[in-house]
Amino acid sequence: MTQNLPAETIQIAPEALEVANCYLQTQDARKVADELDLAPSLVTEILSRREVKSYIDHVFMDTGFNNKS
Numbered sequence: 001m002t003q004n005l006p007a008e009t010i011q012i013a014p015e016a017l018e019v020a021n022c023y024l025q026t027q028d029a030r031k032v033a034d035e036l037d038l039a040p041s042l043v044t045e046i047l048s049r050r051e052v053k054s055y056i057d058h059v060f061m062d063t064g065f066n067n068k069s
Helices: 014-026 029-036 040-047 050-063
Strands: none
Touching: 014 029, 014 040, 014 050, 029 040, 040 050
């Protein structure tokens, strides 16, 4: 059985994935910090990671959100 894998896979830590998914829902780093009870500086640091940015961009492109803020 052949398994079709995406051309590019993104390695991302579970904690970073949680922050990224929350950011995709809220579009606001401060709201993410409040909802996940994290320091705003930690949320900003996680969102600035290359793999997290790549994941967020990939989700936006896949869902057609070309006009993200």
